[in-house]
Amino acid sequence: MSFKSSVKRFFGIKTEEEKKKVKTPKEKAKDFFESLLFAGIAAFFIITFVIQNTRIPTGSMEDTILVGDFVLVNKFMYGSSSPKYVPFTEIKLPYFTLPAIRDPEPKDIVVFEFPGNRDQIRADELGVNYVKRCIGTPGDTIQIINKVVYVNGKQFWIPPHVKYIQPYPKPRGMVEPRIFPKGMPWNEDNYGPLIVPKKGYIIPLNISNIDQWETTIDREYGRKVVEVKNGVVTIEGKPVTSYTFTKDYYFMMGDNRDDSLDSRFWGFVSRDMVVGEAFITLFSWDRDIPFSELFRLIGSIRLDRVLKLLY
Numbered sequence: 001m002s003f004k005s006s007v008k009r010f011f012g013i014k015t016e017e018e019k020k021k022v023k024t025p026k027e028k029a030k031d032f033f034e035s036l037l038f039a040g041i042a043a044f045f046i047i048t049f050v051i052q053n054t055r056i057p058t059g060s061m062e063d064t065i066l067v068g069d070f071v072l073v074n075k076f077m078y079g080s081s082s083p084k085y086v087p088f089t090e091i092k093l094p095y096f097t098l099p100a101i102r103d104p105e106p107k108d109i110v111v112f113e114f115p116g117n118r119d120q121i122r123a124d125e126l127g128v129n130y131v132k133r134c135i136g137t138p139g140d141t142i143q144i145i146n147k148v149v150y151v152n153g154k155q156f157w158i159p160p161h162v163k164y165i166q167p168y169p170k171p172r173g174m175v176e177p178r179i180f181p182k183g184m185p186w187n188e189d190n191y192g193p194l195i196v197p198k199k200g201y202i203i204p205l206n207i208s209n210i211d212q213w214e215t216t217i218d219r220e221y222g223r224k225v226v227e228v229k230n231g232v233v234t235i236e237g238k239p240v241t242s243y244t245f246t247k248d249y250y251f252m253m254g255d256n257r258d259d260s261l262d263s264r265f266w267g268f269v270s271r272d273m274v275v276g277e278a279f280i281t282l283f284s285w286d287r288d289i290p291f292s293e294l295f296r297l298i299g300s301i302r303l304d305r306v307l308k309l310l311y
Contacts, residue, residue: 051075053282054111054129060254060261061131063161064109065278068287069305071131073111075276077101084127097272104250104274107157108134109310112252113273118180118266121218131278132262133159136251138198138271144191144264147257160311165258180267181212188257188264196268197245204242205233213243216268220246247271281308 056069065071079100083093104110114130116123136142140151146169149156169189170176176187186192197203203213210233214226217235225236232239249268254260263269286300 052276054131054278055287056131057287059259060256061109061133062163062256062259064133064159064255064310065131065281066284066302066305068302069284070282071278071310072280072282073276074279077277078104078274080276081272103248103271104134104137104277106134106137106151107159107311109278110134110250110252110269111275111278112250112269113275115219115267115269115273118178118182119215120266121215121222121224129275130252132252132254132260134250135253135263136196138196138248138250139201140196140251141193142191142196142251143193144189147189149253159255161255163256163258165256178265180263180265181215183211191264194251196251197247197249199245199248201245202242203245205240207231207233216245216249217243219267219270250274278310280310281305283307 052073052075054071054073056065056067056071059067076098077100079098081097082095084095109131110133111129111131113126114123114128135149135156136151141153143150143153147164170187172187172190173185174187174190175185179186179188179191181194184194195201197216203209205213207228210226210228217226218224221236227234227237234240235243248271250271251263252269253262253264284302284305285297289297289300291297
């Protein structure tokens with residue numbers, strides 16, 4: 001069957017000759033499976049390159065996005081890519097990326113691949129997507145003072161549904177041991193200043209600041225390359241005094257500021273890990289209700305969140 005014929009069959013378009021022809025059960029079965037295959041290919045293309053649905057499992061973006069929301073993601077906006085791994089494995093595939101309409105901007109709600117915990121070169125499970133608010137773009141300086149976010153010295157826009165659980169900020173000087181980068185005397189409420197790296201940005205490297213940049217550099221290489229030997233910083237065994245970043249990075253935070261594991265804890269998101277922009281809630285229900293209680297689950301659908309635009 002030609003591609004043109006497949007398209008016509010997919011959309012139910014028939015010639016007069018085809019309408020008059022009486023098909024055998026075998027021909028009908030063949031047509032059905034051909035149409036099913038074409039529909040599968042079309043769906044795969046749409047999900048891979050245009051729009052996909054993602055389920056929200058945690059409350060880190062409350063009250064902008066709720067647990068149980070099913071959110072549509074515009075993958076075409078930032079330049080979608082072909083699959084990077086063989087499904088259900090960690091086997092890498094050669095992939096390509098389509099041209100982007102634009103790059104992520106401050107305020108965008110971004111879906112991205114989780115880069116891994118603070119001291120990890122990559123996540124334990126590849127291809128896990130997170131949803132957060134873009135706070136900082138390449139070259140920006142991020143600082144948080146008593147829960148208030150500042151970008152390049154100016155107070156950042158406050159999301160309309162931002163949420164705080166703790167009324168009082170952790171004071172400056174109270175160190176959170178999980179904070180990114182490792183060794184910084186900060187906490188999630190009093191943080192920075194920290195520069196978001198961009199492609200071509202050069203930093204000095206020495207034993208005093210290597211803890212701050214080690215994980216990000218290792219992630220650029222995709223393997224462990226940074227070491228300190230006899231008081232000298234080395235990359236791939238060669239002594240260095242500086243490093244030039246090869247990628248653009250972003251700083252992401254959840255709108256639920258006191259209950260979000262985000263860039264404050266595990267670091268920057270590289271441009272090639274960005275998946276797309278979350279733009280609308282398709283529908284929402286109580287995910288704690290099991291499917292065995294189907295009618296109760298359907299009854300939990302939040303009608304006010306059906307086709308709700310995100311901002």
